Amino acid sequence: MKHPVDAHVGQRIRHRRWLMGMTQQQLGDAIGIKFQQVQKYETGMNRVSASRLWDIARVLDVDVSFFFEGLGAEAAEHEAAGSEMPRDLMADKEAMELIRSYYAIPEAQRRRLFDLARVLSDVA
Incomplete structure (x- = not known):
């Protein structure tokens, strides 16, 4: 069963990779893993180690803290009634x-x- 933090970090990896126009294969090649492992990270099925997250952050040109932004605050931000913004804008x-x-x-x-x-x- 995936942990919510792993799913959040994976989602942030996927969105940043997508914004940069990078494929899973390209990210995997840049950090020395297969694209299937990138898929598992992005879905939260596999946990990303600290050293691997460091490598991913370097390739995606963000601070490691980027992957944890919004964690825990997501629900509170979108509780306002009548908000037309999607619950997860990045999704x-x-x-x-x-x-x-x-x-x-x-x-x-x-x-x-x-x-x-x-x-x-x-x-x-």
Whole structure:
């Protein structure tokens, strides 16, 4: 049975890998394991050791603490009634694709798009 912490860490690995446009095979090759092991980490079926998590963080260009962000606070953040945000924003494919597309836009245009989105959400 998977532990909720292992599932959370695996989910954070998967989302960061996806945001970087990296395949499981590429991540596995970069840290010296097979893609099937990456799959097991991402589903939470296998625990990620501290040294392996360190290697994954280096390849995915994040601090190790990134994988634990939001742990325990997830339920409290989404209890507000009427919230239209998904319970797990990082698990929402549409949101992830939007984020990936957003960061593909050159910085100056991205800033203007961000300002426009903020104005639109304020008047909604």
